[in-house]
Amino acid sequence: MKNLIIASTSTLHGGGYLDYLLPELSAHFKNITTLLFIPYARPSGITHNEYTEKVRQAFSKIDIKVKGLHEFENPKEAIKQAEGIFTGGGNTFLLVSQLYRYDLMTLLSETLKKGTPYLGTSAGSNITGLTMQTTNDMPIIYPPSFQTLGMIPFNLNPHYLDPDTNSTHMGETRETRIKEFHQFNTLPVLGLREGSWLEVRNETITLKGNLKARLFRQNQEPEELESGSDLSFLK
Amino acid sequence: MKNLIIASTSTLHGGGYLDYLLPELSAHFKNITTLLFIPYARPSGITHNEYTEKVRQAFSKIDIKVKGLHEFENPKEAIKQAEGIFTGGGNTFLLVSQLYRYDLMTLLSETLKKGTPYLGTSAGSNITGLTMQTTNDMPIIYPPSFQTLGMIPFNLNPHYLDPDTNSTHMGETRETRIKEFHQFNTLPVLGLREGSWLEVRNETITLKGNLKARLFRQNQEPEELESGSDLSFLK
Numbered sequence: 001m002k003n004l005i006i007a008s009t010s011t012l013h014g015g016g017y018l019d020y021l022l023p024e025l026s027a028h029f030k031n032i033t034t035l036l037f038i039p040y041a042r043p044s045g046i047t048h049n050e051y052t053e054k055v056r057q058a059f060s061k062i063d064i065k066v067k068g069l070h071e072f073e074n075p076k077e078a079i080k081q082a083e084g085i086f087t088g089g090g091n092t093f094l095l096v097s098q099l100y101r102y103d104l105m106t107l108l109s110e111t112l113k114k115g116t117p118y119l120g121t122s123a124g125s126n127i128t129g130l131t132m133q134t135t136n137d138m139p140i141i142y143p144p145s146f147q148t149l150g151m152i153p154f155n156l157n158p159h160y161l162d163p164d165t166n167s168t169h170m171g172e173t174r175e176t177r178i179k180e181f182h183q184f185n186t187l188p189v190l191g192l193r194e195g196s197w198l199e200v201r202n203e204t205i206t207l208k209g210n211l212k213a214r215l216f217r218q219n220q221e222p223e224e225l226e227s228g229s230d231l232s233f234l235k
Numbered sequence: 236m237k238n239l240i241i242a243s244t245s246t247l248h249g250g251g252y253l254d255y256l257l258p259e260l261s262a263h264f265k266n267i268t269t270l271l272f273i274p275y276a277r278p279s280g281i282t283h284n285e286y287t288e289k290v291r292q293a294f295s296k297i298d299i300k301v302k303g304l305h306e307f308e309n310p311k312e313a314i315k316q317a318e319g320i321f322t323g324g325g326n327t328f329l330l331v332s333q334l335y336r337y338d339l340m341t342l343l344s345e346t347l348k349k350g351t352p353y354l355g356t357s358a359g360s361n362i363t364g365l366t367m368q369t370t371n372d373m374p375i376i377y378p379p380s381f382q383t384l385g386m387i388p389f390n391l392n393p394h395y396l397d398p399d400t401n402s403t404h405m406g407e408t409r410e411t412r413i414k415e416f417h418q419f420n421t422l423p424v425l426g427l428r429e430g431s432w433l434e435v436r437n438e439t440i441t442l443k444g445n446l447k448a449r450l451f452r453q454n455q456e457p458e459e460l461e462s463g464s465d466l467s468f469l470k
Contacts, residue, residue, distance in 0.1 A: 013403035044411055045418035091415050093374075133375055138412040139328075139368050141419055142381050146374060159406035168248035170429055171394035176279055177373040180326050183280035184376055194405055 001115040003028075004151055006128050007197035008158045010089055010121035018058040018121075020195065024208075026062045028117055029084045034065040036082035040098035041090025041123040055088060075102050079111050089122025089158075092135040096127060097143040109149045118151075122158045125192070128200075129155040134181055134189050136174075152198065152205055153188075154234050155181075160191030160214060175214075175222065182218040188234050189216040190225075198231070205231040236350040238263075239386055241363050242432035243393045245324055245356035253293040253356075255430065259443075261297045263352055264319045269300040271317035275333035276325025276358040290323060310337050314346050324357025324393075327370040331362060332378040344384045353386075357393045360427070363435075364390040369416055369424050371409075387433065387440055388423075389469050390416075395426030395449060410449075410457065417453040423469050424451040425460075433466070440466040 005021070005028050012020050029035060039051040046054075052068035059066050066086075072078035079085065085108075087095070099105045112118050120128050126135050127148040134155045163173040172180075178189050191214035192198070199206045207213050207229045215223045215234075225231070240256070240263050247255050264270060274286040281289075287303035294301050301321075307313035314320065320343075322330070334340045347353050355363050361370050362383040369390045398408040407415075413424050426449035427433070434441045442448050442464045450458045450469075460466070 009405050011405055013405060042415070042418070043407070045415050091412075094415075094419075133377075134373060136373070136406060138416060139370065139374060139381060140412075140416040141368075146377050159404065161404060161406070169394065169396060170244050170246055170248060171371060171396070172278070177326075177375075180277070180280050180329075181373060181375040183277070184329075 001202055002112060002151060002200045003115055004112065004118040004120070004128060004200040005197055006125040006152070006156070006192075006200065007119070007121045008125065008160065008192040009194040012195055016058070017054060021197070022058075022062055024197075025059075025119065028119065029062070029064055032064055032083045032117070034067055035059060035084045035086055036069060036078055037066050038069045038085065038087040038095075038124070040069070041088060041092065041095035043088070043090035051088060051090075055086065075104060076107055079104060079107055082111070082116055084117040084119075085112070086119040087121075087124030087127065089124055091140055092123040092126045092132050092137045093139050093141050093143055095123045096132050096146070096148065097141045099127070100144045105147070105149065109151065112149065112151055125158050126156055128152055130187055131155060131185075133185065134178060152200065152231075152234075155187050155189045157189055157191045160193045175216075178216045182216065186218050188218075190214070190231070190234075191216065196227070203232055205234075207231060236437055237347060237386060237435045238350055239347065239353040239355070239363060239435040240432055241360040241387070241391070241427075241435065242354070242356045243360065243395065243427040244429040247430055251293075252289060256432070257293075257297055259432075260294075260354065263354065264297070264299055267299055267318045267352070269302055270294060270319045270321055271304060271313055272301050273304045273320065273322040273330075273359070275304070276323060276327065276330035278323070278325035286323060286325075290321065310339060311342055314339060314342055317346070317351055319352040319354075320347070321354040322356075322359030322362065324359055326375055327358040327361045327367050327372045328374050328376050328378055330358045331367050331381070331383065332376045334362070335379045340382070340384065344386065347384065347386055360393050361391055363387055365422055366390060366420075368420065369413060387435065387466075387469075389466075390422050390424045392424055392426045395428045410451075413451045417451065421453050423453075425449070425466070426451065431462070438467055440469075442466060
C-alpha cells in the first residue's frame, strides 16, 4: 500500500515554489492537517528553519500546516506518527547522510509501505529509487551507503536534461553519465524532466505531467515514454 | 619536488584528443620514451584497452610510447618505475574506487612528490586535489573514501561552467553546488574552465591557458583569477 508523488522538480521556470503541483497535492494530501517536512537536503545550504518556512508558506495555500522533522526531539516517532511526509530537494549526498545518521532510512521506507502519503521533489525523489547513484549532485559529504528507500523498482534521474546540440562544452551529457552507470549496474534509470512526476498507488506507477520521460535500461537503446504510461512493468 | 600539468579537459570543442596541449606536453615529457597511462576512469564505459589505444595515438604525434597500467601484472611496480604518468578523464568515482582497490592512492601520491612528471585531465585532474568532493560526475560506484592525492592544497572543479543566463532549467548551477560544498568544507575550490590548466613545479602552482579561473573560498565572494596567476598562496 503505497501512496507517493515523486516529482522531478519543486519549481518550474517562472513559477513559484511548488505552484504547478498544488492542485495535485491538494488531492494527494486531502484530510491531512499537518505535514511532516524533511529539510535535510538544504538547497544552497539554507538552514532547516529557513527551508521549513518556505515549505510552510507554499502549503498554507492549500490549508495544510507544516512541521519540520528537525523540530522534533524524537525524529523516529515523528515519522511513524506523520499524517503525510514531504522531502524537499537540495543535495542528495547530504540528505542520505542525515537519514542514515538518525537511523531513519529503513523506518521511512517501512512507513511509506504502510501507506503514509509522501511527496518528494528532486533529491527527495531521488531517494525513492533503489540507490542514489543517478543523482546529479556534488558529493559534498560522504554517506555511509548509496542505498535509498526502494519505493520504486528502479532509479531516478530528476531534472533530466536532453543534450544541448548547440553546446561547445565538453563535459559529459546526462545520457553519457547514465550509460556509464549501466556499465556497472543493471537497474533501469528513469530520466524525469522538469514538470513530470510519478504517481505511485500501491504497486501501480504512472507517469504524470505534460512531458515524456526517458527510460534507460542496460544494453538497450533509451526509450521515450508518454505521459500516462504505466511503469509497473519495470523491474 | 613536483612536476604536474593538471588540465580541465582533454579536448577542446572542435579539436582532437589532447591536441591543444601537445606543445606543452612535448616539453613536459621531454626525455621520456614511454608514458604510463592510468585508464581506470573509462569515459562512456570504454575498455582499458580502447582507452589506452586512444591515448597511444595522441602521444605518437610527439614520439612518446604509451603503456596502460592494466597491462602490468604488478601495478605498484609500474607506478614506481614509470618515467611519466598520465591519468585520463571519465568517471571520478570509478577512478578513485580502482585506485583504492589496487592500493595505489598513497603510492601514486608519494611517487609524484618525488618528481615523476604527471598529466591529469578532467577526472585525472580531480584526483590531484585534496578530495574528489567537487567532481561533476555521477556516483556510479561507491568508493571507500573521497580522499585523493593532495598534490595541491585545494580542490578542483574541472570543466567549470558559468551559469547560463538564458537557461530555463531549474537544476543547481555549478556555483550553487560549490557553495553547498562550502557549507561543510573549508577547502578552497578552483573552477577550472575548459582550456585552462595548472602547472605545478615544486611548490609553485601557476594558472595557464588563455582563460581566467574562478576561485571559491568559504565565506568569501568568488574571485576571478587571471591566467599566469600564482596560486601558491592558497591553503
